[in-house]
Amino acid sequence: MTRKRASRAKQTHKAINFPPSPLDENLTDATVRGFAEDIQISNFIESACTVCGLLAYKSDMSPLADANIDSTLLIPDVPVTRAERQATTDPIRPLLGPVLLPGCDDICKTCLEELSEGKLPPDSLANGLWIGEVPPVLQDLSWTEKMLISRVKHNICTVKVHVSGMSKMKANVVSHSLPMPKIYHALPPPRDDLDEVLAFMYIGPNVPTHKEFKRTPMLVRRNKVKEALEWLKLNHEDYADLEISYENLDAYPEDEPPVVVNYTMSMATNKDSEATAVNDTEEDEGVEDGDCPFVVHGLTGTYLEHLGKVRPYEITARAVEHFKSQDVPLAVPVWVWWT
Ligand SMILES: [Zn+2]
Structure with a gap:
């Protein structure tokens, strides 16, 4: 008999107390507290990463200012951004500095890992994915x-x-x-x-x-x-x-x-009768x-x-x-x- 099967057989023969003893106060407290912690709103809030612009859980992100990374990696060799022009006489020039999503200060885990290794994240805006704000x-x-x-x-x-x-x-x-x-x-x-x-x-x-x-x-x-x-x-x-x-x-x-x-x-x-649910009673x-x-x-x-x-x-x-x-x-x- 293999070790796995032996352990399964052991479990089967373990004495089971039935009916189980009632919940004591400590276990009730721990269960309720654990549930309340798991459903904290902070565990569900999403935010955009300033490097790639993708949504991620805020709890998994960290402030870009605190990240130990080389921000010059986010300045592309070939310009991918473009400053807004108001007239044909305005010169075509890129935006200065690293390519980041305005209004966001946090960086996602994936981007942080890539940048920490000295690599440009493939999904980053600096990697040719910048489209700018919609005017x-x-x-x-x-x-x-x-x-x-x-x-x-x-x-x-x-x-x-x-x-x-x-x-x-x-x-x-x-x-x-x-x-x-x-x-x-x-x-x-x-x-x-x-x-x-x-x-x-x-x-x-x-x-x-x-x-x-x-x-x-x-x-x-x-x-x-x-x-x-x-x-x-x-x-x-x-x-x-x-x-x-x-x-x-x-x-x-x-x-x-x-x-x-x-x-x-x-x-x-x-209403299209073929697409109406049987419990849908609205007329129009x-x-x-x-x-x-x-x-x-x-x-x-x-x-x-x-x-x-x-x-x-x-x-x-x-x-x-x-x-x-x-x-x-x-x-x-x-x-x-x-x-
Ligand atoms: Zn990111």
């Missing part, structure tokens, strides 16, 4: 505005806004990749080009007006797009040779979506006021493989057909991504 001009862009400032169009998107008979609005988009991405030398693209990559369906009890469009992610604010493109041209090396077409920009309306609106009248609920989904909730679903290669020989174009075509007619049965489970 205000690039924040709060709508879905359509983001499409207008993108130099490469990878996807075809079909946006569906569904308003129920009780005026609750929700929106979602299904997108899949283009076989051949489109690259633009001038932005925003001509308005007609958008029809090739973006489709918009509106289902609701009334023909949509500016009030409804304003709640969807489909409107374009010309000034916002202009400021974003001008900032990118000044500060992003991939946009340096971009031509900003103010003529194209002026062609975009501000009070309606830039693509054809496929409107279907419906007084019915905007979405909100009555303010920006409508917007969900983005992507169809990637893995998902598409499950659909057999159905091509992405067919999926979009069938989805469009379905939402126009409301009762055409689908041969492929497009619902999975629409809900």
